[in-house]
Amino acid sequence: MSKTETIAPAQEAWMLLLDLVGSHRATIVATAAEHDLSPMQAFALRRLEPGRPLPMNELADVLGCDASNVTGIVDRLEVRGLVERRADERDRRVRNLAVTAEGAAVREDLLRRMHTPPAEIAALSPTDQRRLRDVLRHALER
Amino acid sequence: MSKTETIAPAQEAWMLLLDLVGSHRATIVATAAEHDLSPMQAFALRRLEPGRPLPMNELADVLGCDASNVTGIVDRLEVRGLVERRADERDRRVRNLAVTAEGAAVREDLLRRMHTPPAEIAALSPTDQRRLRDVLRHALER
DNA sequence: TATTGTTATACTCTATAACTATA
DNA sequence: TATAGTTATAGAGTATAACAATA
Helix, strand or coil, rough: CCCCCCHHHHHHHHHHHHHHHHCHHHHHHHHHHHHCCHHHHHHHHHCCCCCEEEHHHHHHHHCCHHHHHHHHHHHHHCHHHCCCEEEECCCCCEEEEECCCCHHHHHHHHHHHHCCCCCCHHCCHHHHHHHHHHHHHHHHHH | CCCCCCCCCHHHEEEEEEHHHCCCCCHHHHHHHHCCCHHHHHHHHHHHHCCCCEEEEHHHHHHHCCHHHHHHHHHHHCCCCCCEHHHHHHCCCCCEEEECCCHHHHHHHHHHHHCCCCCCHCCCHHHHHHHHHHHHHHHHHC
């Protein structure tokens, strides 16, 4: 009874946001597993847009892990024929990652499932859904 | 030019939400590392509220992983004296997990850092912050 | 028979450090 | 000297299957 414990809206929003995404971790992992992809393999494939090759370097950045990990993750994607390493024209140290045709097909189905909103969001009123989208657009537009 | 490609608000909101949390994965992992905790150890500690012991069973559920993993995760937390296994009074198969005094202290600092909203949310207008919080409350109140 | 938790196994992810080939 | 990528290593997470104790 001694503490009032008022939580600022921004902090509460962030906590709720972590809870919401965290509670769907298992679903996302299962979605990747349907394509025999580990979570990191799926996240890597998500970041490799067809027609926009990415240096391994930058993939490590967006995945938030060390560059040495990307070697193994890409190895496994490449063995399955979903991704290929291409030489860079300017800098011979760089390896650009490109999705293959098969990789693009897998990626499309993967993203379709991963991006399907969960019940908590789907059940919101159309107004709340638009509100949520608009606020997140503001937050991320920079 | 052949596809109109209209994205429903709910789907776009979920995509942006995944992006926002995903882009802070490294920060969250680093926060855990400051206490020498692996990501899963930190998430487990987050779920163990002081004074509310939790069966290992249920911890596996909220962490979204197999029960066999929880054995190892809790082993490492217990070795460090942050958590302890307690016998259940009713069902002798069950082990209830309780944070120790030291575990509660670590947990408090960990959550204070983890729940600090990132720049994207902190920079929103107070109105948008309240909007985001309110919509997420609706989504999660069930 | 079903459930809780453990163990054994094999695979993936992880950071660190040392290496190569480039720049 | 610095950077891109690889390799080696050790520790942690992961699901599966088999098991013991209990229900």
